[in-house]
Amino acid sequence: MMQSFWFFGSYLTILADRTTTGGQYDLIEGYFPLGSQTPPHRHTRYLEQLYVLEGEFTIWAGENKVVLSTGENFLIPVSTPHVVAAIGDQPARGLILAAPSAFARLIEATGTQNKAETPDMALFDRVSAEIGDEILGPPGTLPFAATET
Secondary structure (H helix, E strand, O other), X not given: OXXXXXXXXXXXXXXXXXXXXXXXXXXXXXXXXXXOEOOOEEEOXXXXXXXXXXXXXXXXXXXXXXXXXXXXXXXXXXXXXXXXEOOOOOOEEEEEEEEOOOHHHHHHHHOEOOOOOOOOHHHHHHHHHHHOEEEOOOOOOOOOOOOOO
């Protein structure tokens, strides 16, 4: 069953999670409004791959900066500090694969049905720790040592 949530300014739809993949992966479709950007973070227990359906994503991953257009994808290995942003000239939409399954659990637990609603940050911190996610700085900052490639 698909579920959709607002998650820190982005609208994410869980297409597949641990209940349908045996815990092997999560598949999430994301709509990222123009100007949206994740805080610097890393996933210590799962990899993330982003495939661009529409628009453009800029990703800072470790020491690299890549700009992805429709049809392109990028793999973010486990424990790589990264930021994902929709800073082109339009909103962006993409597919996010997280393997093994974990990210959908965080979205489901802390996402909201109302764009203006504030997530429960204590719950977010607890579930993030349980799945091995680490926030490395406030929104608007980049991972340490990120450079353009």
